[in-house]
Amino acid sequence: MESPNGQPSPMPRKKMTKQLTGKKDDTPLHSAARAGNLGAVMEILTGTGEEELKELLEKQNQSGETALYVAAEYGYVDVVREMIKYYDLADAGIKARNGFDAFHVAAKQGDMEILRVLMEAHPELSMTVDLSNTTALHTAATKGHLEIVNLLLDAGSSLATIAKSNGKTALHSAARNGHVEVVRALLTMEPGMATRTDKKGQTAFHMAAKGQNIEIVEELIVAQPSSINMADTKGNTALHIAARKGRIQRRKLLHDASYSSYYLLTLVFNACKRDLVEFRTFNNINWHTLLDTLQDMRLCLLQQNASELETVIVPLTTRGKIRHNNNAVFLVQIVRLLLGHSGTDLKAVNRTDETALDTAEKTGHSEIAAILQEHGVQSAKTMQPQDKNPARELKQTVSDIKHEVYYQLEHTRQTRRRVQGIAKRLNKMHAEGLNNAINSTTVVAVLIATVAFAAIFTVPGEYVDDPEEIPPGQSLGEANIAPQAPFIIFFIFDSIALFISLAVVVVQTSVVVIESKAKKQMMAIINKLMWIACALISVAFLALSFIVVGEREKWLAIGVTIIGATIMVTTLGTMCYWVVKHRIEASNMRSIRRSSLGSRSRSFSVSVVSDAEILNNDYKKMCRDRQHISKAVRSITLAKPEECKVVKEMLLENQSQVERQECYL
Incomplete structure (x- = not known):
């Protein structure tokens, strides 16, 4: 395959699995490096001024990657070889957001050629570390890249002694991941590493005992037989x-x-x-x-x-x-x-x-x-069948209680997270439903206002519009049916519906309510106003229907009035019934919550109520544990103070933990 400039471009195995989609804040140099376009890279490097070029080389995209990092990540050796000529040590060691620089990412992916190119230009790059103090040697050992491990060890054996922030060395990670040859290479260069411990007090032998490769266990026994019985901070040997x-x-x-x-x-x-x-x-x-x-x-x-x-x-x-x-x-x-x-x-x-x-x-x-x-x-x-040391037995009892309290507290925290998650989802659903209702109400209010406004100017019989043919007692522009009682009813009810709808539109478009409770109250009032507007516009329609059908077909208007009144009364009556019933149920629920001392949940969900019962049971268990701890504290005075000082401190510490959790509940 050829690069965009027509020259053959190296195609390492990683590039076949990488997508060429650019990232945000990519410069033209980033894009050329990502595509492996050596010609474009050289053109940019040679055609840019010195100060502008330095800024371009230091430029990082959204992921914190420089152009050199991108070329190293995609495995373009020729591009890296050309670009490193323009990079000094500081710029070549710029780290991306993942904590890796160009050298580190090449070591992670096993690019021997790129590492050689970078080390020839800046040998000091082999000493760079990421955010957790991980060296390139450590990363290569974790991945099992033996050739790279040997290359870095030849460059400086002191790399093998650098530990991560958790205390683990490259030997720890290689032993844990089952890379036998890497372990042999590290032990050959630094035999004393076999006894190095991490922050948990574990050696590479502990890592090997976790079951990846039996050959590593044999290698570590040969290298340092004494490590077989070394214990970590919890006293566990490799056999444990x-x-x-x-x-x-x-x-x-x-x-x-x-x-x-x-x-x-x-x-x-x-x-x-x-x-x-x-x-x-x-x-x-x-x-x-x-x-x-x-x-x-x-x-x-x-x-x-x-x-x-x-x-x-x-x-x-x-x-x-x-x-x-x-x-x-x-x-x-x-x-x-x-x-x-x-x-x-x-x-x-x-x-x-x-x-x-x-x-x-x-x-x-x-x-x-x-x-x-x-x-x-x-x-x-x-x-130890005869060991009846009361201090040891008491210490074991305290340890058991401590673990039980810990599990109870952990279960309580998990329950609290579940309750909070359910409450959060409910609040989100309520907020979405409320917003949808507000939007729907606004649309309905605008629709009613539009219909009510248009209806007053499109009445049956039209208006007096000829100045020469004005009937006695009428004025120009007056509705021909104005004196009739149905029109008066229509005019009054239609006008009230119009202004109610306009008031709702003004409130919806002008008032911004953030608090959920206030938003619910406003929505309740607006809903009732919309009910009134719908009822008024219905009455206006029915009143005007008596004029439209005339005296002969008056029975049609009466029939429509009966049907419309039945539908509207049934609908509004049902809605009022459910509103009143909901208010009564809500009032009863508040009374039950006030009268019940054990229930602390304010959720309307049945599952949340069950979680509240779990919290109450955990609270009772912790109360019993506190009583046991108090008895143990009182009984400890019977033992020798010098033997039970540590145990007493553990008891008091656990008691304080239970009391803090009790205060929370």
Whole structure:
């Protein structure tokens, strides 16, 4: 493929997946770089003045991207090679809104040639970091770009020691994502990195134990055997992490399955929408249609049976491959590897007094628990059966209460968010309905005013318009039917309807009401005025009908009057009935809310009322927890003060949390 200037343009793999749509605030240099048009880029660079060129090179679009960033992102090596000649170090290191500069985005995408070009021009670019203090080496290690990792390590081994803002190094991320060769390269350059910890106190060994690649665990054991028993801030060793991670993988599989259900449902919907009968009835290798698969996934999700999900999500053709979640298999292998190592401490206890066996049983990973028992790992209670330290027992009780209170507070917050969300949606619906009603009322008022104004000048019989033929007692322009009683009734009622409608139009177009309550009150008054205007214009029409039909056909006017009066009286009467009934029900609801001490909800939705009951139950539970905490505080004086000082502080802290939440409720 050729570039727009007719010269061959390099086409890296990423450019095939990138769209060439420009972004807001793109300069001509951005557009030329995005299209890979080397000729246009050179023309802009050479045909621009020095000061203007510097400003153009520094110019960022809406996403904060410079032209050099765009060329590096799209993988145009020749364009980058030409543009970097005009960039100094400061301009080349300008970061986009995502925190990446041109060098960093090239490292993320694995563009070795672009990195070489940039490093030849400005070697210092390899030391740049993003918003979370992530280096290009860290990003390349996370993505598994081995060649780029080696290139950056050769440029400066100190890059490997730079940690992110959360304390994780490139070795942490490479171990977590299962990139064995990258881990080997990093350990070869900096063997001491194996013992570096992040802010959670976790080493790369903890990351590897989360089940991506067993070879990484072996590499880390060889590099630093002592790291096998290193504990994080919660006292968890790698064995604890591996024993606990199985449950998380099971939850992840259920989570992924829910998304798969969504995509399958989207396929079914689109097939039905486009009437693709063959697609809807297409069977997979198990002779299941898409609807069958959705039903099976629904049952598995309801039963929380993650092990069956892998047998449900099967390919639609015999050529497809079933995607298995191998993390659970890796976890079992990692646990066996750790147990087989002589340096593994099988009696390691974390800060919650749990061994690896306790963790596996607590998270429901029965397979790993069985393996741990086979290798002699015991629970903490079995290892310390005689430990009757009252301070420890009290501390454990406080810890349990703390977790229970935390879950209750979290549930309360979630309930509050749901209530607020429902209330917000209701308010939005009410506001939209009110605005629609106001707009509709304005249109009706204008229509009634137009009809009423026009009717007075188009009366039957016309007017006296010939000055020479004016009947006695009449004046020029006077209606011929003016002396008749029906016309007088028509004139009065039509005029009142006209001015009521005009008043409504003036109010609607002049008064701007923002407060919802005031807007409702104004709308209620305007509605009643429109009812009156409709009734008056109806009476005016019926009065004029007696003149139109004449004396002989007067029965027609009487019939129309009866029909019209029946319709209008029935309609207005029904509306008045519902208004009065609504007022009575609203008054009763206010009385019930005032008399009920337990109900605090002001929503009209039944679901919101049920959420208020949940909040009330949570409040009662927290009151009981506060009583338990108070008893524990009183009983702690019986123990030795030096043993229970920390426990007492935890109790008082939890009690204050409950009291704060109680005040909120």
